[in-house]
Amino acid sequence: MSFINHASREINCKIVYYGPGLCGKTTNLQYVYQKTAPESKGKMISLATESERTLFFDFLPLALGEVRGFKTRFHLYTVPGQVFYDASRKLILKGVDGVVFVADSQEERMDANIESLENLRDNLDEHGYDLDNMPFVMQYNKQDLPNISPMDELQKYLNPHKVPEYRACAMTGVGVFETLKAIARLVLLDLKKGGR
Amino acid sequence: MYSAQSNFELYDAEMNKINTITSHLLKAAQAKAIFLVDKNGLMISSTGEVAGLDITSLASLTAGNIATTGGLAKLIGEKEFSIQFHEGENDSIHLSIVAGRVILVVIFDANSSLGLVRLRVKRASASLTQVFEDIAHRQEQQGATSYSANPFAEITDDDIDNLFN
Numbered sequence: 001m002s003f004i005n006h007a008s009r010e011i012n013c014k015i016v017y018y019g020p021g022l023c024g025k026t027t028n029l030q031y032v033y034q035k036t037a038p039e040s041k042g043k044m045i046s047l048a049t050e051s052e053r054t055l056f057f058d059f060l061p062l063a064l065g066e067v068r069g070f071k072t073r074f075h076l077y078t079v080p081g082q083v084f085y086d087a088s089r090k091l092i093l094k095g096v097d098g099v100v101f102v103a104d105s106q107e108e109r110m111d112a113n114i115e116s117l118e119n120l121r122d123n124l125d126e127h128g129y130d131l132d133n134m135p136f137v138m139q140y141n142k143q144d145l146p147n148i149s150p151m152d153e154l155q156k157y158l159n160p161h162k163v164p165e166y167r168a169c170a171m172t173g174v175g176v177f178e179t180l181k182a183i184a185r186l187v188l189l190d191l192k193k194g195g196r
Numbered sequence: 197m198y199s200a201q202s203n204f205e206l207y208d209a210e211m212n213k214i215n216t217i218t219s220h221l222l223k224a225a226q227a228k229a230i231f232l233v234d235k236n237g238l239m240i241s242s243t244g245e246v247a248g249l250d251i252t253s254l255a256s257l258t259a260g261n262i263a264t265t266g267g268l269a270k271l272i273g274e275k276e277f278s279i280q281f282h283e284g285e286n287d288s289i290h291l292s293i294v295a296g297r298v299i300l301v302v303i304f305d306a307n308s309s310l311g312l313v314r315l316r317v318k319r320a321s322a323s324l325t326q327v328f329e330d331i332a333h334r335q336e337q338q339g340a341t342s343y344s345a346n347p348f349a350e351i352t353d354d355d356i357d358n359l360f361n
């Protein structure tokens with residue numbers, strides 16, 4: 001549900017980074033924040049525990065420029081990945097325009113990825129959204145680690161519908177902007193259709 | 197009142213009505229600043245002493261706060277808590293939900309009082325509710341963004357690439 005303000009000629013879109021605990025959602029936003037020019041970004045807010053796990057959300061507002069005379073703002077949010085924060089995850093999905101699923105490519109996290117993806121579907125469903133019918137991209141993060149699942153397995157279990165997918169190492173920034181650009185593109189193209 | 201999936205659009209005339217009500221409220225409540233934030237965390241309108249305030253963060257945190265208390269309300273079988281008040285040493289914040297979908301934020305100090313703010317907010321809420329109901333009605337009539345009026349109907353890949361350069 002984008003917010004188009006014809007009076008101030010602004011368009012606001014909400015993008016949510018979803019995925020299991022410790023998959024690297026916050027790290028994605030931190031990298032975007034570090035690499036974005038000061039005039040194009042607002043403050044990054046992280047509501048986190050003392051051990052730096054996301055407690056409620058991270059928030060990063062980006063003002064990227066104009067499209068067709070409209071100032072285009074993207075509000076990036078992460079959810080808390082830990083299983084027991086489900087109530088908070090649900091709240092953050094409200095009004096979402098596009099979803100990035102950050103998967104943890106390590107073999108031992110495959111089950112956690114699958115569970116989190118199912119949880120995403122369920123939570124979207126409660127808001128009346130359908131993951132197969134909205135802007136959605138997949139990121140396979142932590143590709144720098146040795147113990148990762150082969151690509152065909154990640155694809156088979158996490159991306160059967162073949163949405164745009166990116167390999168990433170959020171810690172060094174590999175794939176981070178490719179992922180963001182892809183979801184921004186899908187969200188804007190979705191607007192072109194005139195809302196879902 | 198709004199379908200979950202349609203976009204929320206505002207036009208000049210609607211913004212003017214909103215701004216007239218909030219500026220009037222600012223004076224009547226002797227408040228420092230007034231904001232209208234959509235429940236998804238987007239700033240709709242701000243007035244008063246807003247320079248030096250990070251209004252984007254304010255909008256996002258306000259929405260997070262209302263979402264959390266809304267979740268709490270449901271847990272105990274309430275629809276929502278429609279009013280919240282946070283008292284600080286100097287400045288205080290009064291939050292209320294208008295028309296079920298926007299949050300009216302009033303920031304005030306010792307020049308005003310909770311009682312006065314409450315009273316004035318009540319009146320402004322009624323006017324704002326009318327405006328937002330009209331907006332909802334207009335959106336229903338229009339359907340989803342009509343294709344011809346949609347500024348993004350002609351968007352190209354180049355437009356999108358340019359955003360990231």
Ligand SMILES: Nc1nc2c(ncn2[C@@H]2O[C@H](COP(=O)(O)OP(=O)(O)OP(=O)(O)O)[C@@H](O)[C@H]2O)c(=O)[nH]1
Nearest residue numbers: 021022023024025026027054080081142169170171
């Ligand atoms: N090796 C490696 N480590 C990463 C990568 N991305 C993130 N990490 C590390 O993984 C840990 C967790 O990252 P976060 O970004 O906090 O994870 P999160 O998904 O936000 O976790 P929650 O907030 O609990 O949901 C941190 O120590 C990161 O430095 C990556 O690509 N490679």
Ligand SMILES: [Mg+2]
Nearest residue numbers: 025026053054
């Ligand atoms: Mg996090």
